[in-house]
Amino acid sequence: MKPLMKGRDFLTLMDFDKKEVEFFLDTAAELKHLHRTRTPHEYLKGRTVALIFEKLSTRTRTSFQAAVAHLGAQSFYMRPDEMQLARGEPIKDTARVIDRYCDALVIRTYGQERAEEYAQYMENPVINALTDLTHPCQGLADLLTIREKKGSFDGLKLFYVGDIFNVAHTLMVMCTMMGIDIYIAQPAGYEPDTRILKFAKEKAVETSAKLVLTNNLEEGITGADIVYANTVHSMGQPDIQKRIGDFAPFQISESVLSKAKDDVIFMHPLPAYRGEEVTDDVMEGFRSVIWEQAENRLHTEKAVLSLVIS
Secondary structure (H helix, E strand, O other): OOOOOOOOOEOOHHHOOHHHHHHHHHHHHHHHHHHHOOOOOOOOOOOEEEEEEOOOOOHHHHHHHHHHHHOOOEEEEEOHHHOHHHHOOOHHHHHHHHHHHOOEEEEEOOOHHHHHHHHHHOOOOEEEOOOOOOOHHHHHHHHHHHHHHHOOOOOOEEEEEOOOOHHHHHHHHHHHHHOOEEEEEOOOOOOOOHHHHHHHHHHHHHHOOOEEEEOOHHHHHOOOOEEEEOOOOOOOOOOHHHHHHHHHHHOEOHHHHOOOOOOOEEEOOOOOOEOOOEOHHHHOOOOEOHHHHHHHHHHHHHHHHHHHOO
8 A cells, every 4th residue: 555645744754654765765766767768747737836945055956946847847936035034924924825825835944943833834745855953855865876776775884974963863864764774973072963863763773773873983984885974064153163173083085985895885965075074086986876866866856746745
């Protein structure tokens, strides 16, 4: 039996079970095949999707606008500085108006509570295109890429280096859910969100996945099937130089990557700060799957849109 997705919000992968996540991935794989064979798939013809991006974006905005177009719908990019939100209109008023005009809202914002407030006041689906807490769209693309490259999730080990923020949180959720061992590089003073950690620990017990926070590079990378790097700082953070220094011992170079398995793949959600969390030769090397990973944002977001819009 297919999972019931119509009308559901897509705010975090924690709201879905393993079977539902696999259904997203299967749908994305089908849509990717249609895209590659240039087969029309305008499943949402006549529908409208609003996009609010309060954070800068390259991949997320472009992939969502392309996804909406491929599905035959129309997207409306709504600049926050041009909306009445900029002068103080409450989210609950904006949300209920968008709900009358559009079949879904895609939002990229700061606090998770902002996305959740839109969902509270809208009947149509709200899709989280990134918050400070989590990045579920990136998570689906990562899972699709891993499945394509490794065949399944069984027996895999992923090592993550980067800020313990939205992407790291999502990796913790998705890996423990799917049974992938995950080791997180954790310099002193950097801790995951307690809500995420609690969920991931519980899932790890269910699936027998290992969830390890470590300050030992050797422990994290030895035997890794996937090495995943991410930026160690975000826009506007006041302690950028401190962060760069704290994470410097975990930089992924070719010599470090050689300590993983021979068939390791390297992943990065982009944008990357080449020379900080990862060296240029790793980004451009034969183990890198970052461009396939970026492409899969398109296909997994099409899966989400096509499944949740009624």
